């Protein structure tokens with residue numbers, strides 16, 4: 001059993017190293033994903049603002065076109081007023097001209113207001129477009145780094161996985177299965193030492209009877225609380241007992 005435990009301890013060491021490497025490796029694609037989300041958000045915002053800007057432009061252009069027609073009409077009326085000889089017709093025309101002038105003035109002011117809104121929005125659109133370009137550059141850089149790092153970590157992990165074989169070959173199938181199952185359930189940590197009478201996996205204080213059994217190292221014992229495989233650190237890791 002002592003040999004089985006030693007194998008399990010070594011296997012756990014290699015697996016822990018693999019676990020840490022995988023954690024380091026996975027940071028890179030996670031960062032890429034976060035930047036990608038920002039790119040998508042920024043791109044959607046740019047699209048929405050650009051479409052608003054387009055609507056404003058169309059609205060202003062319609063107003064300006066309308067104003068042009070109305071001003072032409074006004075000029076015709078003014079000419080007719082000059083030519084008018086009848087007093088009644090002239091005063092009616094003059095009133096209409098005044099009213100039309102006021103209307104035109106309003107349309108002109110609206111067109112101006114739209115132009116101001118347009119300019120403010122255009123500035124915002126340019127800013128967002130610049131931000132999007134920067135984010136896209138950042139994404140490309142991070143993606144390239146992530147691909148390189150994934151490759152680098154994967155090859156390190158592969159080498160360690162090959163190391164696992166030299167330990168598992170000495171273990172019985174049921175022990176390996178047990179180890180793998182605990183590892184899966186317990187975040188990669190299946191074999192832990194007992195320190196000061198406590199399981200270092202979950203800090204539970206072990207019953208003295210179980211502690212004595214673990215010191216003897218003749219059976220494979222697990223923690224009653226976290227179910228991890230336990231060993232007596234001083235005895236096995238340093239080979240004193």
Ligand SMILES: [Zn+2]
Nearest residue numbers: 199202223226
């Ligand atoms: Zn425990």
